[in-house]
Structures are given as structure tokens and as C-alpha cells.
Amino acid sequence: MKSKLDIIFRLNFRIIAPVVLMLSLIGVGLSIFVLGTLSDFQTSSIKEDMVWTSKLSYDIVNRQYYSMVMSGGLRDRKLERIDQGKALGELEDFGRQKDFSVIVYSETENRLVLNGGFPIGFIRRIEHQFPESETARVKWAGREYYVYHFGFGPWRWQIFHLKDASQYAGLIVNIRYAQWATGLILVLAAALLYLLLRWNINRPIGQIIHSIEEGGLPVYRGIREFEYLAGGIGRMRKSLEERERFLARVFDSIQDGISIMDTGMRIIRVNPTMERWFRHQMPRSEERRVGKECRSRLSPYP
Secondary structure (H helix, E strand, O other): OOOHHHHHHHHHHHHHHHHHHHHHHHHHHHEEEEHHHHHHHHHHHHHHHHHHHHHHHHHHHHHHHHHHHOOOOOHHHHHHHHHHHHHHHHHHHHHHHHHOOEEEOOOOOEEEEEEEEEOOHEEEHHHHHHOOOEEEEEEEEEEEEEEEEEEHHHHOOEEEEEEEHHHHHHHHHHHHHHHHHHHHHHHHHHHHHHHHHHHHHHHHHHHHHHHHHHOOOOOOOOOOOHHHHHHHHHHHHHHHHHHHHHHHHHHOOOOOOOOEEEEOEEEEEEEEHHHHHHOOOOOHHHHHHHHOEEEHHHOOOO
């Protein structure tokens, strides 16, 4: 007969383990989905920030150009340079306020009219490597930058925004915390489900098995379904015991000698009549009789 621990272990393996495994697989899938969503959120947030600042920069330059046109300075190169200088000053101040570098390359003059601390070769490489109006990530002097550039046609300018990636460290840290929190919640949910299943399944079944091993009727109070199971087992056991006692009385009352043997001709049980007939050959103790060969114990000949 299997021990209670063996039965409960098998129960854990067959019922609880698949449930926890299924939850774990769901958790892994959900975690991958959440991590992907958070990563997309991080990327989209950075892109939106770069697009927003670039739009404001474009408005600064466009406003200055429109002011020049309205004042009649379009044909006056000197006035145009003054207005361009004003635009560059506003761009530099705006970049300083928003913690990013603004670089302006003039295609007409083939030089940087606002360098922002970066060499022209690096800026031209960005221009050729990445298309306009797209956020990209580049490295320079051991640091990483997010870059976004766009053109201003009337002055033939290419305007570049470079922002140190460390400026988004707070956002990235918060997203990492969210990722870890999601994983921790999934682990706690799996552990809670495991403990809940053990409490609601293992404990009742363990009590029922313990009662049966002690030789008594299974008794349990708590979960209704297990109460019904314990009651059903108890009623079945009572019925079997009563039936066994009835068959034992019938077996013992038969006046013919009856011997029950297994396929190896070993004694399993004999009735009282058989015991009287062969009392000189078989042991008086039933424990000593069971398992003896029939030919050696029930032969009518000495």
C-alpha cells in the first residue's frame, strides 16, 4: 500500500504541478508581452520628445524667416545674415533650456554655422547615415546620443538635435522597475496559487488518508466536496465491512469442508469444518496456516 506522502507527492505532480506550469507559461508569455510593450513605450517616448523639440526648433527658424520676408530683407544679404544670426541664437538658447545640442549645417556655405561642440565630419556622417525626420542612436567620444535632423529649405540648412542618452536615464530606470515588478508579481502569483492548491487539496486529502491508515472511517470538515468524498468513502467502507462479515458468517456456517487456495495451491482460508477434519495436520493459528501448501497440510493420508 502506498504511503500518504507518496500519494500526496503524486497528487502534487499530477494536479498542482501542471496548473503551476501552465500559469508559469502564461506568465512568461505575459512577461514577454509586457517587456515588449514597455520597451516600445520607452522608444516611442524618446521619439516623441525628439520630434516635439524639432518641431519647436523649426518654428523658431520659420518664424524668423517669415519676419525677414515681411520686413523686406529677403533681397538684402546683410539683413538676411542678421536674421539668420537671431535664429541661431534662439536655437542655441532653446537647446540649452531643453538640455540638448543644436547643430546647424549650411549647405550654401558648406560649414557648420552652429556647431554645438561637434565636428563637421561627425555631423555629415549622421546626415548621410540616417534619413531626415527619424530618431537614431549614435556614439561619439565614448557617449551615446539620440539624434534627429531635418532640413529648412529657404536657407538650405540641415538642423541636428543631439541629446545625451543619459538624459533619459530616469525614464529607463522607471521602465526597468516596472519590468522587475511585473516579474515579481508573476512569481508571487504562481507561489500563491501553489500554496492555495496545497491548502485546498493536499490538506483535506492528507486528513482523509490519515484516517484510513489509522483504521478508522475518514473524517473531514471544511470544503464541501471533500466532506462528500470522505462521507462516501466512509459509507462504502461500512458497506464492505458489513458484507465481509456476512460472507464470513456464511462461510463459517457451511458444514462441508471448504478450503480457498491461490493458483500455487497455497492456503488462503479454511472454514471451521475443514479445521476439524484436519486439525491434526494444520497449525491452530490462522497466521501460520495461511500460505502453506494444500497437499502438505490437507492430505487425508499421514
